[in-house]
Amino acid sequence: MVFAPVHDSERLNGSRYDDVSRRSKWGKMNTSRAIAGALFLGLALSSCSSPAPQAAPAASIPPAGTPTATPTPTPTPSRNVNARGQIIKAAGETAAWKGNKATDTPTLTFKVTSIQPITCDAPYATPPTGTMIAINVEISTTSDFIGPLVSSGQDFISFDPYHWKGYAANGTRMNTVDSGSSQNCLADRSRLLPTEISKGEQLNGLVLLDVTSPSGEVSFDPFSAGGWVWSYPAP
Incomplete structure (x- = not known):
């Protein structure tokens, strides 16, 4: 049986590919953990913090209408009389x-x-x-x-x-x-x-x-x- 020689370059390349694959997996896992941690921290903070103050409702201002003119009373005619009745x-x-x-x-x-x-x-x-x-x-x-x-x-x-x-x-x-x-x-x-x-x-x-x-x-x-x-x- 004849064995083909394995070149160092191939061995190194294979080892490099494995390292890259492992680093890629660890990177994905770390990213997932970071996202999960951030979500947990956000939920924890939101559960402990006070609710945000609600804005006061805007006052309702009725639209300005045309003012109604007050009728002028008709004066009752009267005599100009002094304290003596004159x-x-x-x-x-x-x-x-x-x-x-x-x-x-x-x-x-x-x-x-x-x-x-x-x-x-x-x-x-x-x-x-x-x-x-x-x-x-x-x-x-x-x-x-x-x-x-x-x-x-x-x-x-x-x-x-x-x-x-x-x-x-x-x-x-x-x-x-x-x-x-x-x-x-x-x-x-x-x-x-x-x-x-x-x-x-x-x-x-x-x-x-x-x-x-x-x-x-x-x-x-x-x-x-x-x-x-x-x-x-x-x-």
Whole structure:
């Protein structure tokens, strides 16, 4: 039997191949162990660590809508009345009184156009107690006017000083504004309003009041129920 010689190179090559094969197997085993170890370590850490904090839910903000306009209330008409129950008027402003229950429209309208001091010019005039003021009044009554006063069966209204009141600038009421001086102050008495005013008339004249202070308020109150009030002097 003839044996073929085995060369060292072949023996070495075979040995090299075996070493490479063994190293390859060990490398794969080591890699598998490393992966398994990493997985185990990750599971262990995840089981021991605290759970991650949950994010707070986002606040829900409703979409902005078109604002609803608030309706503006309609103001209720009201009279401008002071603490004394008097209707406050300015010079040139019309005042009205219905005066007849059978109608809804005023039967008396009037307005004070000015309130100014006046100098008495009658030769027999007596000096006023305080300051004499002249109130210029325009008056109109309708055909169905019924006055609050009655004389000899005839109803009427009067703007005489007796139906007026005076108040000083500090609000103190004057004892009277009717004096002998107001009755005989003017030489031309036709400038004064007549004592009685009835239905269907239009007039323009003066009322003279003897007031104790140069400024304040005067009120016309023929019904003893408050009446109307003006500040003086008034242009």
